[in-house]
Amino acid sequence: MSEKKRRFGRRKVCRFCADPTLVIDYKNPQMLKSFVTIRGKIIPRRITGTCARHQRELTTAIKRSRMVALMPFTSVD
Amino acid sequence: MPIERSYRDEIGREREYEMILILTPDVPATRLKEIINRIIETIEKKNEGRVLLLETWGKRKLAYPIKKRREGIYYYWRIIGHGSMVSDIEKYLRMSEFVLRFFALRLEDNVDPASRPSDVTPEVLKQAADLEYVSSRGRKEEEPVAQESETREEAAEKAPETAEKSAEETTEASSEGSDNKEE
Numbered sequence: 574m575s576e577k578k579r580r581f582g583r584r585k586v587c588r589f590c591a592d593p594t595l596v597i598d599y600k601n602p603q604m605l606k607s608f609v610t611i612r613g614k615i616i617p618r619r620i621t622g623t624c625a626r627h628q629r630e631l632t633t634a635i636k637r638s639r640m641v642a643l644m645p646f647t648s649v650d
Numbered sequence: 651m652p653i654e655r656s657y658r659d660e661i662g663r664e665r666e667y668e669m670i671l672i673l674t675p676d677v678p679a680t681r682l683k684e685i686i687n688r689i690i691e692t693i694e695k696k697n698e699g700r701v702l703l704l705e706t707w708g709k710r711k712l713a714y715p716i717k718k719r720r721e722g723i724y725y726y727w728r729i730i731g732h733g734s735m736v737s738d739i740e741k742y743l744r745m746s747e748f749v750l751r752f753f754a755l756r757l758e759d760n761v762d763p764a765s766r767p768s769d770v771t772p773e774v775l776k777q778a779a780d781l782e783y784v785s786s787r788g789r790k791e792e793e794p795v796a797q798e799s800e801t802r803e804e805a806a807e808k809a810p811e812t813a814e815k816s817a818e819e820t821t822e823a824s825s826e827g828s829d830n831k832e833e
């Protein structure tokens with residue numbers, strides 16, 4: 574495989590490590606939305622390039638955001 | 651041992667929380683006033699606490715229906731006080747049919763209250779309890795965020811998310827516990 578499939582590897586650097594001013598906050602669903610699928614599922618970090626620490630923070634934030642109905646739970650069809 | 655004392659109970663020290671309260675959009679003015687005032691009273695009188703911040707977000711679309719409602723009136727609070735404060739509030743709110751959700755997060759133990767000046771004015775508290783003001787606060791329906799959904803959806807399906815338990819929530823009182831699968 575000479576080139577990785579680009580659609581899976583758009584971002585290889587952790588966005589939050591790259592920009593320390595970005596805050597992960599469960600009260601900001603607009604920002605969190607780019608880390609879930611259209612169905613509300615959390616995207617694995619190997620896809621987004623997020624580091625383990627920030628992925629953990631993201632996961633916590635998304636779950637909290639769901640609890641206060643700012644983000645949807647995963648819809649299972 | 652009759653007396654158990656942890657650092658959390660240090661005299662003169664308090665706990666800081668943030669809370670999100672969601673009320674039904676059809677709460678009557680009198681009940682709204684009652685609920686907000688009762689919360690403030692529970693904080694200030696019963697728990698010698700203080701409201702550090704109270705934001706009336708107003709009416710917002712819920713990401714999924716709760717108690718058949720699609721909208722809720724949102725409040726964001728930051729408070730300090732004794733440790734029993736949140737469970738006192740929760741106990742009270744649980745009885746109200748106008749509460750869609752109450753969520754509290756402990757931010758810090760062992761806070762010196764003097765280090766937390768509050769800029770909440772009586773006016774802010776009054777407005778939060780005033781339905782007319784609250785109704786004027788609502789924000790318009792949020793635009794669904796544009797997503798490069800296919801890519802993400804596809805990708806995510808191959809590696810299901812790992813459920814990570816977040817244990818920090820102190821209270822996630824919700825009047826219903828079974829709406830996980832809605833919408």
Ligand SMILES: [Zn+2]
Nearest residue numbers: 587590624627
């Ligand atoms: Zn990172």
